[in-house]
Amino acid sequence: MGLYTELPDNLNVDVLIAGGGTAGCIVAARLAEADPRLSILVIEGGRNNNLPTIETAAFFIANLSPETKTAIFYQGNASEHLGGKAPVVPSGGVLGGGSSVNMMMYSRGMRPDYEWGPGWAHGDLLPYFKKLETYHGADPTGRHGTDGPIHVSDGPFRGTRPEQEFIEAAAKVGYPEVDDLQRFDVSNAVQRAKKLVSPEGKRQDTATRYLKPLLADDKHLNLHVLVEHQVTRVLFDGTKAVGLEYKPNPDFRPEEPTIRSIKANRTVIASCGALGTPLLLERSGVGNPSILSRANIPVVIDLPGVGESYQDHILAIYSYHSSLSPSDSLDALAQGRVNPADLFARNDPILGWNAQDVACKIRPTDADIAKLGPDFQALWDQDFKPHPERFLMLASLVGAFPSDPSLLPKDKPAQYFAVSAFTGYPYSRGHIHVSSSSGATNPLISDIDFDPSFLSHRFDVLSHMWMYKTQREIARRMPCFRGEFAACHPPFPPESDAFCQELDGPLAADAPEIVYTEEDDVILEKWLRENAGTTWHSLGTCAMKAREEGGVVDANLGVYGIEGLKVVDLSIVPKNVGANTAATAMMIGEKGAELLIQELGLRK
Numbered sequence: 001m002g003l004y005t006e007l008p009d010n011l012n013v014d015v016l017i018a019g020g021g022t023a024g025c026i027v028a029a030r031l032a033e034a035d036p037r038l039s040i041l042v043i044e045g046g047r048n049n050n051l052p053t054i055e056t057a058a059f060f061i062a063n064l065s066p067e068t069k070t071a072i073f074y075q076g077n078a079s080e081h082l083g084g085k086a087p088v089v090p091s092g093g094v095l096g097g098g099s100s101v102n103m104m105m106y107s108r109g110m111r112p113d114y115e116w117g118p119g120w121a122h123g124d125l126l127p128y129f130k131k132l133e134t135y136h137g138a139d140p141t142g143r144h145g146t147d148g149p150i151h152v153s154d155g156p157f158r159g160t161r162p163e164q165e166f167i168e169a170a171a172k173v174g175y176p177e178v179d180d181l182q183r184f185d186v187s188n189a190v191q192r193a194k195k196l197v198s199p200e201g202k203r204q205d206t207a208t209r210y211l212k213p214l215l216a217d218d219k220h221l222n223l224h225v226l227v228e229h230q231v232t233r234v235l236f237d238g239t240k241a242v243g244l245e246y247k248p249n250p251d252f253r254p255e256e257p258t259i260r261s262i263k264a265n266r267t268v269i270a271s272c273g274a275l276g277t278p279l280l281l282e283r284s285g286v287g288n289p290s291i292l293s294r295a296n297i298p299v300v301i302d303l304p305g306v307g308e309s310y311q312d313h314i315l316a317i318y319s320y321h322s323s324l325s326p327s328d329s330l331d332a333l334a335q336g337r338v339n340p341a342d343l344f345a346r347n348d349p350i351l352g353w354n355a356q357d358v359a360c361k362i363r364p365t366d367a368d369i370a371k372l373g374p375d376f377q378a379l380w381d382q383d384f385k386p387h388p389e390r391f392l393m394l395a396s397l398v399g400a401f402p403s404d405p406s407l408l409p410k411d412k413p414a415q416y417f418a419v420s421a422f423t424g425y426p427y428s429r430g431h432i433h434v435s436s437s438s439g440a441t442n443p444l445i446s447d448i449d450f451d452p453s454f455l456s457h458r459f460d461v462l463s464h465m466w467m468y469k470t471q472r473e474i475a476r477r478m479p480c481f482r483g484e485f486a487a488c489h490p491p492f493p494p495e496s497d498a499f500c501q502e503l504d505g506p507l508a509a510d511a512p513e514i515v516y517t518e519e520d521d522v523i524l525e526k527w528l529r530e531n532a533g534t535t536w537h538s539l540g541t542c543a544m545k546a547r548e549e550g551g552v553v554d555a556n557l558g559v560y561g562i563e564g565l566k567v568v569d570l571s572i573v574p575k576n577v578g579a580n581t582a583a584t585a586m587m588i589g590e591k592g593a594e595l596l597i598q599e600l601g602l603r604k
């Protein structure tokens with residue numbers, strides 16, 4: 001198998017790929033399939049992804065634990081918009097990247113989200129969205145794929161009671177159920193969520209589904225993957241990319257600081273993700289000269305868009321007490337009340353559950369918009385009102401307690417549910433850049449100037465304030481609702497209608513909506529600033545736009561001013577997509593591979 005922790009001597013390589021993440025694994029596999037004679041080397045900073053916490057859907061949260069070393073934690077700057085907090089944005093840091101560690105929600109944006117440039121309109125991209133997937137569900141409009149590597153399914157288990165109760169409660173609040181929110185043209189509704197999980201319950205990451213079958217057969221002997229090594233720079237001959245410089249990842253090999261390099265006969269591809277790729281370009285001398293000179297990096301190409309226009313969706317999570325039983329929730333497993341070995345011994349279907357069964361894409365009513373004030377109304381009228389498919393917020397129902405487990409009472413085992421909610425099209429924009437050397441142990445990720453700028457735009461704050469109130473009204477109408485888990489909600493005072501507390505029974509079916517005072521709104525905004533953060537959906541930092549508009553790549557994914565260097569990952573996205581981002585990253589991998597196959601003249 002061509003998967004190494006040490007590279008064989010004298011490897012002759014045609015195509016070098018920096019980063020074996022979601023898009024990178026797809027590009028490598030599709031190029032190898034197109035021409036097995038082509039010699040391809042992927043250099044991935046993280047380890048191999050052959051871990052039970054990755055393959056088994058129910059253990060998804062373990063992959064964010066620092067001990068598993070499967071994520072990269074990008075440290076943001078302290079921000080006045082977040083009550084002085086310094087946010088951390090995790091990203092996939094293992095073979096398969098985000099697709100190996102994500103929460104497996106299957107989601108696609110709306111048709112207008114995919115209008116990026118020549119060859120990148122929705123109609124151009126739909127074939128690639130279909131090519132990547134095998135969809136297990138009804139598809140009357142033919143928008144889904146039938147024979148791609150990634151299975152999209154219900155998985156083997158659903159928390160059917162909370163799912164049904166949430167769907168009925170959402171309908172009462174104004175959001176009906178639809179079969180498919182991921183067909184690019186339906187929103188303002190809720191859906192029984194599909195997952196990036198096979199019907200048998202296995203995670204569908206791109207390393208396992210695209211790359212490893214080729215590494216295991218005897219037909220793709222020129223496909224090579226080096227794990228546990230970080231790419232430090234792209235090497236240039238003038239302005240032509242000719243190779244990569246790399247070194248062992250100190251997380252796995254602290255004793256081996258040797259820097260090595262390798263040449264590419266044909267092309268170099270950067271696929272380190274929306275946080276890793278701009279840092280790689282800047283370390284290589286591609287970026288804004290003033291930022292590069294601050295870090296003593298000689299300029300190869302003046303390209304000020306690198307690392308700018310950072311976007312994420314901004315997330316807040318709200319937990320609730322419930323009357324759910326252990327079989328309706330992942331809490332017994334997450335809180336150590338059942339032995340995972342027993343679940344494995346009986347091949348319990350709950351092991352294939354990602355604990356998220358409902359997806360929502362919703363808009364406020366005209367009356368809600370008016371209440372949010374004239375500034376909100378003006379932007380709404382400009383960017384949302386003319387586009388009925390463009391929604392304000394995404395949300396999902398979580399079948400477990402997803403916050404800090406130390407908040408849970410030790411003496412009272414229980415089941416909870418939660419709503420996770422995030423902005424579809426935030427206006428806040430940040431940046432990520434290299435900064436001057438500080439002697440950090442792992443300077444590739446800690447020696448940076450990263451400002452995600454969450455909640456720096458007031459529209460995003462108001463969107464979340466509306467969503468807090470809306471999701472709470474839905475939760476309150478679920479028969480299993482037993483009050484708010486107060487530590488995961490704003491501290492409204494006891495005299496307020498909005499005061500959060502545990503209840504002995506469900507709310508009356510005709511319970512009135514909560515009325516929030518101005519003081520409650522102040523408390524809500526402060527709480528959001530202290531508690532909202534990343535949705536792990538970083539994108540846009542090497543955008544496909546005109547160079548004079550801050551663009552970094554052209555419609556062929558080539559970096560402006562550089563020969564032989566492509567970017568293929570979510571950093572190229574020029575405007576936000578109203579969706580969890582994995583399917584879009586996979587589509588970019590598929591489309592990017594096709595462009596490279598054409599450009600390199602590979603046989604089909």
Ligand SMILES: Cc1cc2nc3c(=O)[nH]c(=O)nc-3n(C[C@H](O)[C@H](O)[C@H](O)COP(=O)(O)OP(=O)(O)OC[C@H]3O[C@@H](n4cnc5c(N)ncnc54)[C@H](O)[C@@H]3O)c2cc1C
Nearest residue numbers: 019021022023045097098102103104105231276570580582
């Ligand atoms: C915790 C989490 C939960 C998520 N949940 C969902 C979800 O439920 N549904 C959904 O649709 N999306 C979800 N996402 C988002 C989605 O998974 C990502 O947007 C997507 O995988 C990004 O793909 P990419 O190819 O752009 O980058 P990545 O997949 O991040 O790939 C980049 C790769 O480059 C490697 N790398 C970085 N720097 C270097 C370097 N210098 N040298 C070598 N290698 C390097 C990284 O280790 C990584 O493997 C989640 C993401 C995370 C992190």
